[in-house]
Amino acid sequence: MSADDAILAFHGAQVVGVTPKVSPEWSPALLQQLTGLRAVALHATGYDMVDTEVLEAFDVDLAVLPDYSTVAVAEHTLALIFALACRVHLANDRSRGLVPADTSLRGFELAGRTLGVIGLGRIGHRVARLGRGIGMRVIGSDRHDRTSEDVERVALDEAAPPQRRHLPELFHAARSGPHAGGT
Numbered sequence: 001m002s003a004d005d006a007i008l009a010f011h012g013a014q015v016v017g018v019t020p021k022v023s024p025e026w027s028p029a030l031l032q033q034l035t036g037l038r039a040v041a042l043h044a045t046g047y048d049m050v051d052t053e054v055l056e057a058f059d060v061d062l063a064v065l066p067d068y069s070t071v072a073v074a075e076h077t078l079a080l081i082f083a084l085a086c087r088v089h090l091a092n093d094r095s096r097g098l099v100p101a102d103t104s105l106r107g108f109e110l111a112g113r114t115l116g117v118i119g120l121g122r123i124g125h126r127v128a129r130l131g132r133g134i135g136m137r138v139i140g141s142d143r144h145d146r147t148s149e150d151v152e153r154v155a156l157d158e159a160a161p162p163q164r165r166h167l168p169e170l171f172h173a174a175r176s177g178p179h180a181g182g183t
Contacts, residue, residue, distance in 0.1 A: 074126035111135030
C-alpha cells in the first residue's frame with residue numbers, strides 16, 4: 001500500500017489492522033499525516049518489515065500474533081522433510097517424463113538420522129519436538145541462547161556445516177540479522 005493510499009484509508013484512525021502484504025512503509029512522513037494513530041496491529045508473527053524505531057518515535061504501539069501458524073509452519077517443515085526423504089519430487093517428475101524412467105525413487109528412513117534446527121524459538125522448538133517424535137537425533141543452534149529439552153545445543157557450524165548450506169544469505173542472516181534464526 002502506498003503512503004497516499006494509507007493516508008486516505010487510515011485518516012482519523014486510532015488503531016489500524018493490516019497484513020504484511022498491505023502494510024505501508026511506516027515512515028515518519030506517513031506518521032506525521034496520521035496524527036491520531038496510536039497502534040498498528042500486524043496480522044503476522046514477524047515484523048521485520050516494520051521500522052519499530054519510527055513507530056516508537058511517534059508513540060505508536062505495534063502488536064503482532066506471535067503464535068500464529070506456529071504448529072502449521074512446523075508441520076509443513078516436517079512434511080517437506082518427509083517429501084525429500086521419500087523422493088516425492090522425483091516421483092512426480094518421473095511420472096511426467098521429466099527425468100529418466102530409471103531414476104531411483106528409493107528413499108530413506110528419517111528415524112536415527114540427525115536433524116539440524118537453526119533457531120530454537122516457537123517454530124524451531126516445535127520442529128525439534130516433531131523430529132524427536134519420529135526418532136531423529138536433533139541438534140540445534142540459537143543466536144539468543146534459547147534451549148529446548150528436545151535439542152542438543154551445538155554451534156551454528158555444526159548444526160549447518162558449510163558444505164551442507166545451500167542458502168548462504170540465510171546463514172549470514174542467522175548470524176547477524178535483526179530477527180534472524182527463526183522463531
